[in-house]
Amino acid sequence: MLHERRVTRSVVGALALSAAMFVSAPRTATAQESADPIKLTLHDWTGQLITTEIMGEVLKKAGYSVEYVQADYLAQFAGLETGDLHVAMEMWETTGRDAMDASTATGKTEVFGPTGMQAKEEWWFPEYMKEKCPGLPNWEALKDEKCAEAFSTAETAPKGRYLGGPVTWGGFDDERVESLSLPFEVVHAGTDAALFAELESAYQRKAPIMLWIYAPHWAPAKYKGEWVAFPEYTKECYGDPKWGSNTDAAYDCGKPHGEIWKVGWVGVKDKWPGAYKAIKAFSLSNDEMGAMITEVDLNGKKVSEVVTEWMGKNEPRWSEWIKK
């Protein structure tokens, strides 16, 4: 093995010389911009892969060198702060705000503005549950004890069971149950994979379930169901106990819609000024994203196919982002 590797390397050396003469140099960006690759992070959910790859392909069209790096959603901040990584395309208000604030406070990362997509998240139930609890989606139906019992399991009966997101997502569901006096018990899933595993299981059996679902995601496209209609969120609802139906407690309303932010290393601005402008300009709508996620996760297309398709259809839009 060792011997063989040494041989290959010398071959490579020889070839590299000749290759340099024949292969046309890659298109380079304007003079003051760095030719180093811009590193975009990939996480483990489809929507984020699509967002990132669209951004990456657009940057490539503008002549930048792009590298995709697989990274954990929260652990990536360590890399963004040191400049090992450069851009994270989806940082959800709802799940990443704490980590994002902690990171931008160091002055080594900055927010590149919203992606245009809005994270919707709320209590969600499959459509077949309407039979057992006809008042839904109005939240007041959940106050009915019979209705709540329809959502119960052996461990929570007679209270209903609500499967919330991982503890780290926050969301104030324990407080919400309290202040709206819903006969429900909040159980936390450890990861969102576990969250959807439970939904899939219940849906297959047409069994009762009430859980935290967010969008853009494939789940609302795959499973028929609705979000519970809580009183609309306002800032005062979370901050001021007097607001809303319960005058003694806050959180007597639904969850806020959250922005999905773009974040990155603070040095991007100086190293690749054009790319910085393009990343800031990047914007997609929820509907576009929902449709693309469905294509990939439910219809089995590849992320790259879907991205190429989008690029073909939206050329005027993305060429605007990279206009000099």
Place this chain on the structure above:
Amino acid sequence: MSAPAHASLTSPREGFSAFTPSAMAWLIALAAFVVLWQFGEPLAKWAFDYPKTWQIPAQRWIGDAMKWLLNDARFGLFTFTELTRFIAAIIDLPYRAVLSLLATGFLSGQGSSAVQILPPLSWIAVVGIVAMMGFYAGGRRLALLAGGCFLFLAMFGQWTSAMVTLASILVAVPIGVAGGLALGLAAYRWPRFEVALTPLLDLMQTIPVFAYLVPILFLFGFGPTAAIVATLIYAMPPMTRITILALRSVPSEVHDLGRMIGCTRRQMTWRVLVPSAKDSLMVGVNQVIMLSLNMVIIASMIGAGGLGFDVLAALRRLDIGAGLEAGLAIVALAVALDRLSQAFAAKAGTAARAERPAGIVARAPYTVGALALVAATFAIGLALPAVQTYPEVLQISTGTFFSRVVEWINVNFFDAFEALKNAVLLNILVPFKRLLAGLPWLGVVALLAFAGWRLGGLRLAALTGALSFLIAATGQWEKATVTVYLCGISVVIASLIGIPIAILVADRERLWRWVQAIIDTLQTLPSFVYLMPAVMLFRVGDFTAMIAVVAFAIAPAIRYTVLGLQKVDPRTIEAGRAMGCTPRQLLTKIRLKLALPEIMLGLNQTIMFALSMLVITALVGTRDLGQEVYIALTKADTGRGIVAGLAIAFIAIIADRLIAAGAARTRARLGLA
């Protein structure tokens, strides 16, 4: 210790009838504990809930120390971070080379503007080389097995990911082996170094990686190198331990021989000691390989990519089949590397041929063959792409098959599972959890110190007492009891299932081989793969977590019990049979008793394995120390993560030391030492 004191521990009948001082001491200690537990609460509230004002602010201290290390620590000319970045750059060089060779090809330029100037090794070449290595080391069977494992990777469309994973393993393993060997040699030569090293090794093995992931990322940069460093921290300790052990057990005649022929110190080490310890050292190599593969999932979270990333991504979209395929690809890699390294070890043990035939082909047929294969497939691959990369049309996949299997089980058997789960939960798990949560920390600390004193003397007492006190003093007590509850129950269940299986298969060679394959799979298959189906069938919660822990921790329970039973001297069994023992008596009175030290070691390893699963079970919503580590990671709170990680390590060390002391006494009593 007097002899009757030993007897009282293991055979209570004798102990109680005689009321030895030792039994009396235990009775008094337990009685005092129960009194405190039952009646102490109104009198001394602080003995139950550790008062907040007394807490040691360890989280802040550690957090600040980390900040200093990352930002300000200097060695004169350069900072600590610059040093670690330099190390990272050095590790990166061989990694890039291997990665280019196996996966990406040799590139000129960076990122997307890079141009490939030479493709990576073709899949046929890699499969062929692996098969040749198998044939060289272990004959046709091993060639088929190793080649088959790699062919599996190509056929299931896992090739590129698998090669990325293989690249990081091929870099991590030699560094881990060399580093472990060096540390082991140093510890062997300087006993003081060993004293300092041993607790460090314990911590390296038991603190969950999530706890120190963030500082590692800052120090070594985000990417495969940081993943390799994290892998090394986790995989190196067994190599070090085995090195120390192996060098110690080199027979004194060999030492004498070395001295007689006038070896220098260096010759003594490299020409005499290391070669004669080679067999044991290869066991260490094997462990490094296995543990490195264990880290694949976590490594993928910090930029290593590869199979671990595929597993995570597949399970996020609940594609159970795809997750399982990627998981089994990790198993295939593990099996191939494990069997190859074992075969090379066995071969290295036999004497080399003396005569050397002339001509390069005859002298090195395998190297020449491999080079020829590489060259041929490269040339043909230029014209015929299928030779270079495995054609997509020939790939097979289980598709939705496994998803449908789980669905079928779910639809038809969920109610039965639910009933079983509720029964276990309500009758065993919940009562035990409540019991542990109600115990006074002061009493538990005192009892652990007492147990340490009885089993191993004052030093052990000081250790167990101090460590358990620190858990309480850093405010981790409540979560620690949940941890002990979850792991304790899982360990009991794993032993209850594992030990009977081991007894069943210990003297049935063929069956044992099958069981071995299953436990190897359980040990290397990322637990995420079976965790999600378990959630579908059992919902999130402690029961699901328990299943995952048991599935992982059962392997050592079986393995070590079998080892112990097989090691029992056949002459002893023969003597027992001659005396007219029934098979049952043979088992309970002779074989199990003599295998007890190994079974104890197995128990120890079962506990370690169970504790190392905690971080994974945090993903299904437990509320233990593992969850604390996970939350700390998501909040980038280094101090909090390390404090919780240390608490896990302390639990592991307490269990380890107590069991080791107990096993040593048993061994002494049975005359095996």
